[in-house]
Amino acid sequence: MPDEGNEPVEQQSRVSRRDFLKISGASAATVPLIGTKVVHAAGAPVKIHGPGKTPVTLAINGQKHTLQLEPRVTLLDAMRDRLAITGAKRVCDRAECGACSVLVDGKPVYSCSLLAIEVQGKAITTVESISNGDALHPIQQSFVDSDASQCGFCTPGFVVATKALLDEHPNPTPEQIRRGLSGNLCRCGTYHGIRHAIAQVAQKGA
């Protein structure tokens, strides 16, 4: 599947790779707007952002937040440093460890490697809204019962990854669990507890 890599990128991005190429190649007049510019490229108007701050609206845990952000700001940093939503952690900051995992339209993603500006209009769910107020989600309760956290810094990422896994596969096979959790790392070595937690919750039904 050699071409598979290109399409999803274009779908996710406001300014697709293809549009960017058109912009680069066009010597079109620009019309300044508030925060953004529109260029006419290949006969069609295209909005461009930055490098200065531009308004970005994020729908996080059912609440809309509008921020002034440079386009280079990641979803993770926007949440943590601008909105004090700190459940998702910054660890590797380059899509290697999964501590920053959140759900975007129900799919698990690394928020360190998505730009905030890319995920406007999408439903972002963080670990904070998986519980219902003080009442823990069955996955979270199972993590508690199975002692699936030690220092706990990776735990929010694992909870999010498990939620995504069980949403897709309520009765996961060992292979599905392996795939579902292969994108997260723990340093204290809590995998034994996590394995137990998933077995418990899958049995009970999340």
Add this chain to the structure above:
Amino acid sequence: MPDFAWPTADDRSLIGKRISRLDSPDKVSGRAKYNYDYHSASGQMLFGKVLRSPYAKAKILSVDTTAAEKMPGVEAVEVVQKIGGTVQWAGDEIAAVAAIDEGTAEEAILAINVKYQQLPYLVSDAEPPAGSAEAPGPMGEDDVWDAIDNQVPERQFLEFLTEHGVSFHPGEDLLKEFKGDGASDAILDALRKAEYHEPSGSGTRSPYQKAAATTQGDPDKAFAEAGVVSEGLYGASVITHCCLESHGSTAEWPDKDHLFVHISTQNVSGVPSQMAEPLGVPAANIRVHQDHIGGGFGSKFSADRWDITAAKLSRKAGGRPVRIMLERDSELKVAGARPSAYARVKVAASRDGSITGWQSQSWGTGGPGGGGSPPIPYVFSIPNQRKEHTAIRNNIGPARAWRAPNHPQAAVITMGALDDLAAKLNMDPVDLWLKNMSLTGARQKVYEEEFGVASDLMGWKQKWRPRGQNVSGNIARGLGLSLHTWGGRGHASQCDLTIHPDSSVDIKIGTQDIGTGTRTTIAIVAAETLGLPIEAIKLYIGDTQYPPSGASGGSTTPGGVSSSTRRAAVEAREALFAKVAPALNATPEQLECKDKMVRVKGDSGGSLSWKEACSKIGAVAITARGKNPDKEHPPDLTNSGVGGVQMAEVEVDMETGIVKVKKMVAVQDCGLIIDLKTAESSCYGALVMGISYALFEEKVMDQATGTMLNANMEFYRLAGYNDIPELVVHMMTGKGYDERGVIGLGEPPVISPGAAISNAVANALGVRVSFLPLTPDRVLAALGQKAGA
């Protein structure tokens, strides 16, 4: 005097049970706030970034920050290095800025102009060339500066000064300068007392430093008379701590005399005195707070240079909070590493397997400080020994304590050598180990018992085959074992426990929970002592406003905090009994706390509910301070010295060289266990960490550039979910164990996994893969050597 002793087994309702850790609900819901999550309410946060040396060794000729200072959004700039000073590793701090956001701070450090004079460096820890090692001479002034700047561990520094003296006369003014640079009072004292010697040698120091050679017994005779001599090469590479929450802090000055720091630390109570001198404020004016820490593993005992820098930047920026948390690459490059240790070993034994002699030439590096020598032979006191160790002082960055400092390396070397001996004798290693149990000292009986349990849990007798004889197709299977020891006595700790007239109970203790379950330990002890449910205890930790408690390192916290909490709770309980006794027509000595009641002991006596009892306290709450150690209030509630046995089962693909661990068994004692659930988790976690350093982890240095090649989490590989096999943990409890008192558990179970896995791989392949990590290239090279041999 009140009875402080731990309750006996039939009198415990909480201690020793499996109890879920108290902070788990906060951790699984994202509510737990770590230092990295801290947002100051007092003002707009500033973000600090550090400019780091690209060179492994270089003299700093000049640092020009003019352009950075003029950039909009930059609020403060601080030069960290002395001009004319020398950086000793790539990634060392040069200068730092604080700006309104991270992007601006990053651009600003790129605008700082540094002129370096590059110097020759060494980043290898390969075996020292023959004859290259020099006997260490006295320390010159430059050596002292280097040792301070290179964060040489205090104990190592002190030992060196005592042993080798100084070649200069340090005056009080110079000592003051050393102190300003970070030298402790103990170091200054040692410098004052150090013996003076004439400077030795040419002045240019060899990176290869001979440690004192030791001989005991008559090794020559032992080897001459040996029935069998086994020889081999063993070792473990430099690894990093890779804490998921990187090192760092947010510093702010509420006023010009007071500093408030949220720092990721294993040593809340100790940080103020570390920051006081370099910042020129009394320790009493520095408040440290930490709710949760995202991993430390021995690398977070001190306020680091970047923490001091954050505080300086904040002061320059009018006290606004400045956050410096290390980027991942810096975390791996500069924030701590476990020293390497390698050894050529010869072991002598009689034909029946009695070990009689040990000879080793070992070497290793802990960066610029050289590093300590591993305690080999490990656990086994072999009667006749000759040992030489060479410390390599190089430019890979500083070493820090890594869970059970030096023990995992010593286990890999010693247990590997004994395993090779067993193979040479055609003995099952279990038999060889048991044959030599009398060499293990005080824990002999424990080890013997643990061997029995571990063998059963592994199915050793059914599964074990002689080396290289369990092969089907490309897959070779094998078993290996190791044992280990650790101290784990409780550290100094103080605890205030208050019983309020409204019946609430709170505890204040300046400790920290580094993920080991310290909160839960404290609450269990208090609840057990007062006959209350755990939820009734309100717990405050992680702040210098609370009574001081030791650093969480060396498995010292459980013994420390459980002892201080027990004493505080017993004292408070006695005070409550005195208030309540008249209402129950009893003497205080007749009362007990059970099931949320204060009651007269025995069946017939009266009782009051906890709430009613507390209503007798009067207007002023009861507060008691408990301490550990406390010789005036015996008995000693903590103890020292544990033993553990571990076994590993592996499969090795001989075509790819990939090692898969199939099963691990850990059998461990640690005295009186407070919470069995978190104790077991410590062992499970240690096995995972052990698999990680056995198979994957290595700080790979680039000889051409002097920098770390894999300073990220893709190529500095940690074990993942899919690398974890069946894990079996068995804690030794009951008679013979419980009555010893509380002993820590952080270090012991992480010592043996590397050795056990290495031995299992040797058993599978029929050849030793000398060095950890057991990567496919090393496995294939060993197989190639075997085929060529």
